[in-house]
Amino acid sequence: MNPRIIYMLLVLLLIALSGNSVSATQVREGYISLNVNNKNSMYERLTLLPKQHNAVITYTYPLHQQDLAFVSGLPDGEYQPVLQAKDGSTQSLPPFTVKHYPLWQAGGLFILGLAVFVALLVTLFNYQRSED
Amino acid sequence: MQAVQIDSTSALLILCAFGVAWLAWGWYLGRKNKTLDDFALAGRNVGFALATATAMATWITSNTTLVAPQLTLQFGVWGMLGYSMAALGLLLFAPLAERIRKLMPHGFTSGDFILARYGRAAWAVFIIISLCYALGWLVSLSMAGGLLLSALSDLSYLTGMTAILLICVGYTLMGGLRAVIATDFVQSIVIIIGVVVIAVVCINTVSFETLHTELSARQPELLNLLFPAAIMFFFNNVFFGIGEIFHSNVWWSRAFAFAPGIGRRSYFTAGLLWLPIPIVTGFVALAAVTLGVVPPSPDMVGPMVAAKLLGDIGAVFVFIVVFSALASSMDSLLAATSDLLTQDVFRKLLRPDSDDMSLLKASKVIIVLLGLATWLISLPKLATLGALLNFTGAFVASTIWPIVYGIFDRRLTGKWAALAMTLGTVSGLCGYFLVGFYVAAIVSCSVSLLVCRVGLARATTLFDWQQLQEAPRVLK
Numbered sequence: 019m020n021p022r023i024i025y026m027l028l029v030l031l032l033i034a035l036s037g038n039s040v041s042a043t044q045v046r047e048g049y050i051s052l053n054v055n056n057k058n059s060m061y062e063r064l065t066l067l068p069k070q071h072n073a074v075i076t077y078t079y080p081l082h083q084q085d086l087a088f089v090s091g092l093p094d095g096e097y098q099p100v101l102q103a104k105d106g107s108t109q110s111l112p113p114f115t116v117k118h119y120p121l122w123q124a125g126g127l128f129i130l131g132l133a134v135f136v137a138l139l140v141t142l143f144n145y146q147r148s149e150d
Numbered sequence: 151m152q153a154v155q156i157d158s159t160s161a162l163l164i165l166c167a168f169g170v171a172w173l174a175w176g177w178y179l180g181r182k183n184k185t186l187d188d189f190a191l192a193g194r195n196v197g198f199a200l201a202t203a204t205a206m207a208t209w210i211t212s213n214t215t216l217v218a219p220q221l222t223l224q225f226g227v228w229g230m231l232g233y234s235m236a237a238l239g240l241l242l243f244a245p246l247a248e249r250i251r252k253l254m255p256h257g258f259t260s261g262d263f264i265l266a267r268y269g270r271a272a273w274a275v276f277i278i279i280s281l282c283y284a285l286g287w288l289v290s291l292s293m294a295g296g297l298l299l300s301a302l303s304d305l306s307y308l309t310g311m312t313a314i315l316l317i318c319v320g321y322t323l324m325g326g327l328r329a330v331i332a333t334d335f336v337q338s339i340v341i342i343i344g345v346v347v348i349a350v351v352c353i354n355t356v357s358f359e360t361l362h363t364e365l366s367a368r369q370p371e372l373l374n375l376l377f378p379a380a381i382m383f384f385f386n387n388v389f390f391g392i393g394e395i396f397h398s399n400v401w402w403s404r405a406f407a408f409a410p411g412i413g414r415r416s417y418f419t420a421g422l423l424w425l426p427i428p429i430v431t432g433f434v435a436l437a438a439v440t441l442g443v444v445p446p447s448p449d450m451v452g453p454m455v456a457a458k459l460l461g462d463i464g465a466v467f468v469f470i471v472v473f474s475a476l477a478s479s480m481d482s483l484l485a486a487t488s489d490l491l492t493q494d495v496f497r498k499l500l501r502p503d504s505d506d507m508s509l510l511k512a513s514k515v516i517i518v519l520l521g522l523a524t525w526l527i528s529l530p531k532l533a534t535l536g537a538l539l540n541f542t543g544a545f546v547a548s549t550i551w552p553i554v555y556g557i558f559d560r561r562l563t564g565k566w567a568a569l570a571m572t573l574g575t576v577s578g579l580c581g582y583f584l585v586g587f588y589v590a591a592i593v594s595c596s597v598s599l600l601v602c603r604v605g606l607a608r609a610t611t612l613f614d615w616q617q618l619q620e621a622p623r624v625l626k
Contacts, residue, residue: 046378046379046586047224047225047379047586047588048371048377048379049223049224049448051446051447051448064444075367077368078368079368079439079444080442080444081444082444084444084446085446086446086447087444087445087446088223088444088445088446088447088448088451089369089444090223090224090369090371090372090448091226091365091368091369091370091371091372091373092369092370092371093370093371118371118377118378118379119378119379119382120378121376121378121381123378124378124379124381124382125381127381127382127385127589127592128381128382128384128385130385130592130596131384131385131386131388131389131592132385134385134389134592134595134596134599135385135388135389137599138242138392138550138554139242141554141558142242142245142554142558145554145557145558145559146245149249149558
């Protein structure tokens with residue numbers, strides 16, 4: 019393999035891994051496990067209220083007898099989880115922020131993966147051909 | 151617990167019926183085992199149908215039935231497609247299996263190959279990686295048994311975890327690889343029928359249109375093709391799957407056990423048959439929120455959605471399908487890891503003069519000890535299945551290039567192979583802890599490739615393939 023390609027792979031790897039520090043309340047994958055503490059089935063719904071001023075979308079999920087609730091597929095934003103009881107009362111959980119990785123960083127890792135995968139296919143194909 | 155469908159008495163009855171059936175089957179098949187070759191490698195004469203079924207059934211595991219839905223719930227469409235790419239491991243191993251059989255006609259384990267090809271240092275690193283992976287996979291399987299039972303019934307995690315371990319240790323002990331391959335054949339039929347039924351019911355219950363509308367409204371990122379973490383995950387899973395298969399003795403022992411000329415065809419066919427299964431099992435997770443299922447843990451979503459779709463009887467059906475999937479992998483892993491420890495640790499390090507009978511005894515004791523160790527580690531549920539499995543990705547992906555070059559290229563030496571596996575694993579673990587579980591394998595594989603290429607560029611000697619013909623050998 020050309021040394022320039024090795025260098026390029028190394029750079030891609032470093033780019034993909036750089037700058038990932040996030041605070042404890044930030045999630046970077048759009049999913050989170052919330053402690054709803056609903057063993058006694060007191061609450062019937064979990065609502066995520068986006069904290070942006072002009073937000074019109076809320077995310078609502080049914081709750082059953084469960085301690086934890088796993089929610090996923092959330093876009094970027096600050097969210098205030100609220101538990102809604104059958105009698106109409108509510109309880110707020112600690113807010114959290116979803117901030118997905120920058121696309122260039124994910125793309126860097128994707129290209130790195132593609133390059134290594136193609137290298138593997140070509141290597142196996144060449145060895146197999148020479149063996150045959 | 152939500153969506154509890156099976157009462158504890160019925161769940162226990164199913165467990166007992168399962169246990170008795172598989173144990174009796176293992177005992178029946180084990181009667182034919184006379185030598186170590188019979189017990190460990192099923193006489194080295196497994197035909198195409200059984201070979202294909204065992205390769206496919208072993209690869210349908212907690213990964214496919216529990217983790218594929220988990221990753222779909224976490225990463226959406228990319229998670230589902232990415233998981234199915236693990237089939238590439240089987241497809242790409244097909245030519246390797248054929249060559250392994252030719253290079254080492256008397257081989258027992260992947261460790262035999264690494265020792266003969268690369269020497270002691272690389273062998274030591276490889277054995278550590280293999281054992282970390284095997285234990286990680288065993289723990290994930292027993293955890294999956296516990297999770298399955300606690301998701302579908304009011305029996306505890308501990309009961310389910312203990313039951314699956316007892317059953318699998320029991321019939322592997324009685325029947326060896328012959329029983330494992332035969333049960334895999336039956337289990338693969340059960341699994342395929344089950345998965346297809348669940349998918350058809352899911353599509354009929356929740357139409358594609360409803361699914362799309364609900365996902366767009368409540369989980370929009372799952373449909374986003376530019377979902378960053380999911381894009382990162384895609385190739386990570388490809389390398390994780392390839393690394394698992396290329397290095398693991400589960401697949402090498404089958405390459406040695408299949409009759410000559412069978413390996414390439416059976417691994418290729420198994421890969422093609424396996425490819426759509428994670429898409430089908432993962433798809434049901436997309437219907438979770440639409441069906442009112444919000445799982446406490448992402449790895450429980452598959453059985454919970456299936457139970458919700460199929461009702462009370464369906465829960466029993468799901469239970470049988472997933473339990474079959476878990477058992478088909480756990481038995482294979484127990485048998486293969488026991489071989490690896492017997493041949494590579496007991497024989498090479500502790501008792502080089504052992505005869506076949508003492509190796510056979512050691513192999514059985516090791517199966518029991520492996521079961522016990524797995525049970526102890528599984529007691530505290532340390533991580534989700536997906537996170538635990540991908541932790542081992544940092545280890546296994548580092549072996550891909552040393553294995554490929556070791557099998558086909560005479561230039562790579564043991565020093566560089568050991569360095570590639572060590573640096574690959576360390577950097578993969580850094581990725582796991584600094585970024586997330588979805589980058590561990592890709593980082594590990596890339597670093598390992600770089601080290602191997604440097605090793606090839608600096609090579610001054612050529613390996614003599616003839617040395618592999620005499621393997622296995624003991625450490626001196």
